[in-house]
Amino acid sequence: MAAADPDRIYTAALVVIGDEILSGRTQDANLAYLAKWLGLQGIRLKEARVVADDTAAIVDAVNALRAAHDYLFTTGGIGPTHDDITVDAIAAAFGVEVVHHPDAVRVLTDYYGDRLTDARLRMARVPAGAELIANARTKAPGIRIGNVFIMAGVPAITQSMLEALDGQLPGGRPVLSATVAAWTAESRVAATLAAVEKAHPGVQIGSYPFWRDGRTGANFVVRSVDRDLLTETVAALHAALRAEGLEPVDGEL
Amino acid sequence: MAAADPDRIYTAALVVIGDEILSGRTQDANLAYLAKWLGLQGIRLKEARVVADDTAAIVDAVNALRAAHDYLFTTGGIGPTHDDITVDAIAAAFGVEVVHHPDAVRVLTDYYGDRLTDARLRMARVPAGAELIANARTKAPGIRIGNVFIMAGVPAITQSMLEALDGQLPGGRPVLSATVAAWTAESRVAATLAAVEKAHPGVQIGSYPFWRDGRTGANFVVRSVDRDLLTETVAALHAALRAEGLEPVDGEL
Numbered sequence: 001m002a003a004a005d006p007d008r009i010y011t012a013a014l015v016v017i018g019d020e021i022l023s024g025r026t027q028d029a030n031l032a033y034l035a036k037w038l039g040l041q042g043i044r045l046k047e048a049r050v051v052a053d054d055t056a057a058i059v060d061a062v063n064a065l066r067a068a069h070d071y072l073f074t075t076g077g078i079g080p081t082h083d084d085i086t087v088d089a090i091a092a093a094f095g096v097e098v099v100h101h102p103d104a105v106r107v108l109t110d111y112y113g114d115r116l117t118d119a120r121l122r123m124a125r126v127p128a129g130a131e132l133i134a135n136a137r138t139k140a141p142g143i144r145i146g147n148v149f150i151m152a153g154v155p156a157i158t159q160s161m162l163e164a165l166d167g168q169l170p171g172g173r174p175v176l177s178a179t180v181a182a183w184t185a186e187s188r189v190a191a192t193l194a195a196v197e198k199a200h201p202g203v204q205i206g207s208y209p210f211w212r213d214g215r216t217g218a219n220f221v222v223r224s225v226d227r228d229l230l231t232e233t234v235a236a237l238h239a240a241l242r243a244e245g246l247e248p249v250d251g252e253l
Numbered sequence: 254m255a256a257a258d259p260d261r262i263y264t265a266a267l268v269v270i271g272d273e274i275l276s277g278r279t280q281d282a283n284l285a286y287l288a289k290w291l292g293l294q295g296i297r298l299k300e301a302r303v304v305a306d307d308t309a310a311i312v313d314a315v316n317a318l319r320a321a322h323d324y325l326f327t328t329g330g331i332g333p334t335h336d337d338i339t340v341d342a343i344a345a346a347f348g349v350e351v352v353h354h355p356d357a358v359r360v361l362t363d364y365y366g367d368r369l370t371d372a373r374l375r376m377a378r379v380p381a382g383a384e385l386i387a388n389a390r391t392k393a394p395g396i397r398i399g400n401v402f403i404m405a406g407v408p409a410i411t412q413s414m415l416e417a418l419d420g421q422l423p424g425g426r427p428v429l430s431a432t433v434a435a436w437t438a439e440s441r442v443a444a445t446l447a448a449v450e451k452a453h454p455g456v457q458i459g460s461y462p463f464w465r466d467g468r469t470g471a472n473f474v475v476r477s478v479d480r481d482l483l484t485e486t487v488a489a490l491h492a493a494l495r496a497e498g499l500e501p502v503d504g505e506l
Contacts, residue, residue, distance in 0.1 A: 021285075
């Protein structure tokens with residue numbers, strides 16, 4: 001593992017692969033989990049794409065994003081059935097053959113014993129030159145080739161693979177965030193928010209309105225890599241909202 | 254509205270705009286809803302991208318996807334605060350100015366009366382040449398320019414805007430689907446699934462495994478635009494799974 005440079009911004013992208021997401025049948029749950037996990041590693045998720053079970057679409061997305069970011073993750077399409085085409089597509093993206101990884105064959109042989117069918121052995125196929133990512137949950141491993149990390153579609157399995165990668169990927173300083181909330185229409189305090197952000201370079205403030213029990217509120221999320229700057233901005237935002245006659249609270253409403 | 258050609262495949266893409274999605278703070282709920290809504294219109298969601306609150310990222314995604322698909326939807330970033338940059342970014346993507354749409358100014362004036370601030374008036378800004386999409390819920394309208402539909406980030410508001418577009422967009426024949434499920438490891442029936450799909454050109458079968466109460470199951474989703482072919486394939490899949498000693502059921506487990 002290369003040494004991390006704390007002052008560098010490390011970025012990642014995600015390709016979610018699957019007709020079941022694009023048809024609306026399945027609600028993706030990997031993006032939000034991965035985003036938070038990457039945040040803890042000091043890596044920023046900058047872009048995600050959802051593509052169909054279609055080789056050309058996967059190849060295009062993988063090649064565009066692995067070149068543009070430090071890390072690229074994919075989820076979905078690595079099971080034993082005919083609609084699982086991710087490994088072949090990523091091998092095509094890298095211009096390499098698909099091979100059976102001996103360690104994966106061993107893991108699956110130990111797990112399935114004499115129930116190891118051709119279909120199950122498909123889960124040992126990797127792009128040539130790839131390494132495995134352990135999966136404590138269902139054994140069939142994830143795959144790493146270059147800066148691309150090939151994960152499962154089932155969230156519990158992807159989470160198990162991310163556990164195996166915890167602390168292994170060089171990252172920079174994590175983005176810290178704090179939330180200030182108030183019962184107000186965000187439009188009422190739009191100028192205030194913009195002024196507080198402008199007065200604190202290096203901080204972003206996001207405004208997320210909501211409607212609940214007939215009342216209008218908004219959560220203001222303050223983000224920075226600098227803890228002192230974050231604290232100072234939160235205090236300034238409290239003061240500015242109070243000056244507008246509001247009663248801001250710390251944390252999400 | 255142009256006449257729809259039922260034999261043509263109409264495609265759409267989605268750009269989800271927002272740091273709150275990429276940080277993992279907010280779980281996107283618009284993709285799945287839009288996907289199902291498009292399905293009912295006979296339009297297939299083929300690709301989605303999630304991008305940051307960053308003008309260049311929005312411009313790149315919008316220009317790539319509006320050229321590649323019949324329809325492009327965006328969600329997020331059309332509120333009254335400083336982090337809402339979608340309208341400016343899409344105007345830049347089209348190379349047009351941003352103007353205040355007179356009908357939107359009227360809607361907001363009627364709604365806010367003497368509480369119409371500069372921030373609220375921001376929600377009447379549109380790329381020059383755009384039309385409005387009604388929003389029965391919170392008044393601030395969605396925007397259509399060319400084949401691009403600019404929607405809100407808050408799901409209830411986007412759903413209200415889609416209601417206004419219901420039946421308005423030319424589409425082809427909707428993709429029909431039926432689910433057959435069984436308590437089995439999908440790897441056990443992988444060859445069966447592939448054979449049934451191969452024997453029925455024009456049908457796709459997706460396999461979605463799950464684990465529940467210590468048991469392994471899988472949902473097999475059969476998709477086609479041809480109702481008779483769908484019915485025939487479902488019957489063939491039932492027979493093939495029973496031949497494997499399983500007890501398939503109709504519908505999702």
